[in-house]
Every structure is written in C-alpha cells, then in structure tokens.
Amino acid sequence: MPREVLHILVLLCVVLGLASAGRYEDYKLYEVKPETVAQRDALHAIAEESSDKYDFLSLSRIHTQSARVLVPPKHDVSFRVQLESQQIPFELRDANFGRTIHAEVLQNRMLRQSKPYSGTGRLGTERYYSHDEINAYLDDLAARYPSRVFVRVVGKSYEGRLLKTITITNGDGITGKNVVFMDGAFHAREWISPATVVYIIGELVENFDEHAELLATYDWVIMPVVNADGYEYTQLSSDTRLWRKTRQPVTVNNTVCYGTDPNRNFDFHWMEKGASSNPCSNTYAGPRAFSEPEAVVVRDVMHSLSGRGIMYLTIHSYGYALFYPWGWGPELPDTWEDLHEVAAIGADAIRSYSGTEYEVGSSTALYGEAAGASDDYAFNEGFALSYTMELPSGGSSGFDPPPTEIDRLVKETWVGIRAMGKRVTTKYPSPVTKTVV
Known part of the structure; x- marks a missing residue:
C-alpha cells in the first residue's frame, strides 16, 4: 500500500474514532x-x-x-x-487524553494491517508487535540459526499464552558459560520495552559478527514478553491502553479486581513499602508472593541459571534511569560500587551516542521503595549485577512513544546495553568450560 494512501486511511480512522474517546474522555x-x-x-x-x-x-x-x-x-x-x-x-x-490515546490505538491497528509480519525475517521498528508475532519471530530465528539459537517454552500466562525464552550463543558448543538474563514487558502498557528487547535479540543473532565479543564467553537468555496477558489486553482499545498489571482476577468482599503488579509479586521483602494490599491498586502485590504464574516463570528461569547468571536486566519505561538494588529500602548492597560502575558505563555510552541523560543509582534513592521487585530478587538469588532500566518517555502519557520514535529509542538503548555487556564479560569472566562431544 502506498505510504500516502496509508497516511490518509490512518487520518480517516482517527477522525472517525474521535467521536468515541472511551473511558478517558x-x-x-x-x-x-x-x-x-x-x-x-x-x-x-x-x-x-x-x-x-x-x-x-x-x-x-x-x-x-x-x-x-x-x-x-x-x-x-x-x-x-x-x-x-x-x-x-x-x-x-x-x-482530552481520551482522544489522544484513541488515535494512537487506531494508528497501531492500521500499521498492523498494512505491515503484517509473515513469520519469517527480522521484525522491524516501524510498529509495535503482538505477543504471537514476537513468539513467531523467536521460532523463526531458531529455525534459521539452529547452532546458535535455542527457544524454550518456559511456562504459560494465567490466560494460557506461551511464555518463551531465547538462548543466544556463538555456536561453539561450549557449556557452562556465564549468562546475561534479560526480560521485557513486565508492565503491560510499556510497549517500548518488548520492542527494545526484540531489537536486541535481532542484533545479537542477525548481526552476530558485529557483536561476537559479547557472545565469546557469555550466553544471553532473553524473555521478551513476561506479562503476555496484560500486554495483549492493552492492545484491545483505548480503554485498556494504560493497563499495567497481569489479568488474574482477585475477589475481596464480593468485589472483583483484575491483575497483580508482577514487579511487586516476588518473594523478597514482599508486601513491604512501595507495594499495595489493595487488589484494585496498580501496585497490588498479589494475595501472596508468587501468586502470578508470570512471576513464577521468571523466578524459575533465574533459578535455572544458578551459578552462571551474572547480570539480570529488566527493561521498563519510563524514567531515564538505571536502577540497582535495593528497592525495598534505603540500604545499599556491599557491592554497590560494582553495580554503579557497570550501570554508569551504559549511561555514559548512551549520552555519548545520542545526548540522552540517564540517572544511575539505587531504586529507592531515585524513585522510592518498590519492595517485591524482580531486580532485588535476582540480586538476592546470586546475580552479581541486577538492574531495572527505565527507558525514555514518549507520546502524551510517556508510555506511548509514536511508531516513528521506536527506531531511535531502541538503537540508543542497545548502545548502552552493549557497553554494559562488554564490561561484564571482562569484569566477570566465565570459568573454564568443556566442549560438548
């Protein structure tokens, strides 16, 4: 479809849709x-x-x-x-935020129809992709690069969606390497998070020669969509676009509220400061720790990497920040200088590349307590480095960078993460490994 025709159709849909801006009118x-x-x-x-x-x-x-x-x-x-x-x-x-968000949802639908993903080839940066499309891309990579890429179904969401990880190696058959574990889409409305993680997957796999040093002694395990149910729910309409939590219902006093904040659901200082016991709150920590199957899946992946998992990196938006533990309170870990050093390298690389300024510090110091989060849990479970990366804002709400901004944001983010990855491989070298016979 010619670009001019698409533009006209998008504008037409937006104009027609403005009459019903939904709950945010x-x-x-x-x-x-x-x-x-x-x-x-x-x-x-x-x-x-x-x-x-x-x-x-x-x-x-x-x-x-x-x-x-x-x-x-x-x-x-x-x-x-x-x-x-x-x-x-x-x-x-x-x-009138309702009209703005409604126009955005309509535009995303039009782009999905005009630029469908065929199931083969690299996902682009011209639009946001669905959970199924992202899973299809992982499977396609595994089929095209069978010696370097391995995809696993690691669990299911509450509504039964398949949650997958992709393990990216250099194909030398050596086991026991240290690991960088990355995930995206903990919070449903943060669309730029899985878009960034998918771009990084593409760089590590399809631009392997350019980034081979990152995979020489390390493997990367990546889960692009943690909160699959919530992510899909945000794409239904403008009414649901800002949904943050999972979709498992909770009934209290005959009132049904949906979802738990999966980033408050981990069993480390669970239900302390920065987490809510109100099931209708955006930061509801759940009826119990690990009540959400999505949090359980991330936990189990972490445990499967015990002894090898060196850096955990969870991608969120928005905030222009690289957080490290602790998030449950103001104390700093004994190794906070190591945490700060690697994060600062990433922030410096982004600043040199694009001028974007990131804050670096503990979660509590920069944004306040957030107990029960995945980064604190990973660090407590043995990851030497653990970070939450809050990407830049975009669009009206901050959570809705327009499609035209995706390419710029994911590329500058990768510059920072690549710099962090390079430092990690030298700071924490992999042990002597054995070749698979």
Whole structure:
C-alpha cells in the first residue's frame, strides 16, 4: 500500500474514532514540576493520599524531575487547588487524553494491517508487535540459526499464552558459560520495552559478527514478553491502553479486581513499602508472593541459571534511569560500587551516542521503595549485577512513544546495553568450560 494512501486511511480512522474517546474522555494530563525538596515531598503526599483519584504515571524521588498525572474530569478542580496550595508548578499537557490515546490505538491497528509480519525475517521498528508475532519471530530465528539459537517454552500466562525464552550463543558448543538474563514487558502498557528487547535479540543473532565479543564467553537468555496477558489486553482499545498489571482476577468482599503488579509479586521483602494490599491498586502485590504464574516463570528461569547468571536486566519505561538494588529500602548492597560502575558505563555510552541523560543509582534513592521487585530478587538469588532500566518517555502519557520514535529509542538503548555487556564479560569472566562431544 502506498505510504500516502496509508497516511490518509490512518487520518480517516482517527477522525472517525474521535467521536468515541472511551473511558478517558475529557481526562486531563498534567505535567507537574516540583522545584524544591519540600514541593517534591508534598507531591508524594498527594499521590499517596489520593491514589483513588489521580493516576500518577510517573513520580520520582529526584525533585528536579517532573511527574505526569492523569486526572478525571470530576477531580480536575480539586487537583489544581491542591497543587496551587503547595505552590507546585504545573502545566496542562493534554486537555482530552481520551482522544489522544484513541488515535494512537487506531494508528497501531492500521500499521498492523498494512505491515503484517509473515513469520519469517527480522521484525522491524516501524510498529509495535503482538505477543504471537514476537513468539513467531523467536521460532523463526531458531529455525534459521539452529547452532546458535535455542527457544524454550518456559511456562504459560494465567490466560494460557506461551511464555518463551531465547538462548543466544556463538555456536561453539561450549557449556557452562556465564549468562546475561534479560526480560521485557513486565508492565503491560510499556510497549517500548518488548520492542527494545526484540531489537536486541535481532542484533545479537542477525548481526552476530558485529557483536561476537559479547557472545565469546557469555550466553544471553532473553524473555521478551513476561506479562503476555496484560500486554495483549492493552492492545484491545483505548480503554485498556494504560493497563499495567497481569489479568488474574482477585475477589475481596464480593468485589472483583483484575491483575497483580508482577514487579511487586516476588518473594523478597514482599508486601513491604512501595507495594499495595489493595487488589484494585496498580501496585497490588498479589494475595501472596508468587501468586502470578508470570512471576513464577521468571523466578524459575533465574533459578535455572544458578551459578552462571551474572547480570539480570529488566527493561521498563519510563524514567531515564538505571536502577540497582535495593528497592525495598534505603540500604545499599556491599557491592554497590560494582553495580554503579557497570550501570554508569551504559549511561555514559548512551549520552555519548545520542545526548540522552540517564540517572544511575539505587531504586529507592531515585524513585522510592518498590519492595517485591524482580531486580532485588535476582540480586538476592546470586546475580552479581541486577538492574531495572527505565527507558525514555514518549507520546502524551510517556508510555506511548509514536511508531516513528521506536527506531531511535531502541538503537540508543542497545548502545548502552552493549557497553554494559562488554564490561561484564571482562569484569566477570566465565570459568573454564568443556566442549560438548
């Protein structure tokens, strides 16, 4: 289909769709810009006390970083009054977020129809891909590179979707190498996360010669979509686009709420600070640790790499940050300097490549407590290095970089991760290995 025709069709669908902007009709999106520590603390207090009124899409411990807040029409006046009473600067970014997000969903549908994935060849960066398309790509790589690529079904989501990992090697048949374990799409609405992970898979496999040093003594195990149910749910309509959690229902006092935050569901300082016991909360930690099959799958992959797993890297958005443990509280691990060194190398590489600035530090120091997270669990289970990488924001909400931005974001992210990977292979060399006969 000619580009001009596609553009016209997309615009037509957007115009027709604006009449029904869904549940976010007339929601206001604000950017709040605290300038002092006192203003930051006041903003955190508002977020904690009014979580049932406003949706804080981002909120940092760093007082110079702005926050984005989605406010329903009935609470708009009270929200402004609260900010003004605390003298916290803010600006309106989007007067009708519903129409904006609806247009985005329609555009993604049109791109999927006009640029279908055939099941063979590399996935591009021109649009976001579904869970099934990503799984098909993994299987295609395994078929085309049988000596270097191995795909495993490691479990199922609550709704029965197959969760897969891809193990990428250099094909020399040597076992016992150290491992980098990476995952994406813990949170459903963070579409740029699996897009980035898929791009990295493509670089390691299909541009092998360029990155051979990363695979000389290390294998990479990658799970591109952890929260498959939630990820697919966000693609149904504009009403579901900002869904964050899994999809397993929880019934409390005859009220059904759906989903758990899988990044609060790990059995390490579970249900402590930064996690909610309210099943309807976006940070609900679940009825018990590892209640979510998706978290169990990630846990089991970690355990399968015991003794070899050196770096764990989970890709999220958004925040311009590389976090390391601890997230459950303000303490730092004894090896925090090692954690900081490798993360800083990644941040420096990105800055040199594109000018994008990343913050580096512990999760708690930069963004506040988030107990029960996968990075803390991995570090406690023996990974020498463990990170959450919060990618740059995009679009109106921050979670919706337009398709035209995908290529730029995934490439600059890979520059940082590649630099980290190179340092890891020298800092933590693999042990003597044996050749498979």
